[in-house]
Amino acid sequence: MTEASNQKKKVSTVPCMVIAGTHSGVGKTTISLGLMAAFQKRGLTVQSFKVGPDFIDPGHHTRLLGAPSRTLDGWMLSKKYNRATFCRSMQGKDLGIVEGVMGLFDGYDGRSEAGSTAQMAKWLNAPVILVVDASSMARSIAALVHGFKTYERDLRLGAVIANKVGSDSHARFLSEAMESVPDVSFLGGLPRFEEVMIPERHLGLVTSDEEPYSADLFNKLAVLVEEHLDVSKLLEMRATAVSDEILPGPTARQARIRLGVARDEAFCFYYQDNLDLLTHFGAELCFFSPVRDSNLPANVSGLYLGGGYPELYAGKLAENESLRREILAAAHRGMPIFAECGGFMYLSRSIEVEGTNYPMVELYPFSTRMLPHRKALGYREVVLKEDSLLGPKGLKARGHEFHYSELIGDPGKVPDLFRLSSRKGIEVGTDGFMLNNTLAGYIHLHFGSNPAMAAHFVDSCREYQEKS
Structure with missing residues (x-):
């Protein structure tokens, strides 16, 4: 998992496609899921990817x-x-599907491709399938796609899928128009079906943990794709992506520790690489539910509380008093605990939702309150201001902040260990509140930006285990 390794090995090229959109809300997620379901039904082993810091689409x-x-x-x-x-x-996979973010060329500014789906497609040398909302156009689709095709000629834009098509004749008009665009295949048009649309809420689409999608719904998506898109043609035109050197994951420490990880419908925002890095550095991940479990997993030497939607389950979390007390006792004993966003809210005194206060773990001497508007959004670079369970003073990592809640009370009574700066390098305050051996804040860190933090966290748990 780390980039610092002397051992490398080659892999052969692999079939891959990037599903991009002309803009946000065009239907990338629905179509990506439909293609995954269709390819899986055909017996292919599919690996999915998502561009950007989002947790919800990867969950689906x-x-x-x-x-x-x-x-x-x-x-x-x-x-x-x-x-x-x-x-x-x-x-070991047959096909990779990369779901893009926003519009194909949308990134951090209006001058470069930085942060865009186009940039990632180039990095991977992967072909792009462009999704177009055709609900209010016919022949104009050709002009639109021609513009996308010629805007950056070194991008491998190979095919188009029309979404929200009104009728068979509408699909025919679109297909005829696309004949004038060279080197771009028209794969068909999907009609709008409300029953397979994924609803949204304040942090994005409804999560897969919160609203479990049945095998029947995924089957409907697969059937829809097979009926209206030329899936066989798509498979024929799939191109190979990068043949790169693989950097193997770090060797796990011999002495393993058990790490409790909160994971249920309330706490479901984790980067898979974070979990894998913790495992590689010697953690045995023991998942538990703050909503349903009365006790922590046995013999854990640390806790990782991720983000999610604790405000939606605040009543159930409050009712689970036995687990709240056990987590509080563990924190007072000095057990290493790292919590992000929703997990941070859970460790506070209470969560206020629409005027009602729900008691939480009550470790921190302040509460959190849900707001009707977004409080913070953006990439963050974190610099540790002091030594901590994540590493020594000065260690850096990158992550993302996105929340609709705010702190109530005086956080100044608790030391903050994260010095934050934005993607542009502008200082944007502090975060990462340290109490006993618990470090928590609103930032979702990606340990892949600095795997040393994952290693330090596991080492902190190992030290606690040896002293216990």
């Missing part, structure tokens, strides 16, 4: 395919790390 990929989806990101992670993650994940 994972539920459908039964295997972890992977995050690719042009700012949190280096080009080398992204390529290595892609190649490593594709070992």
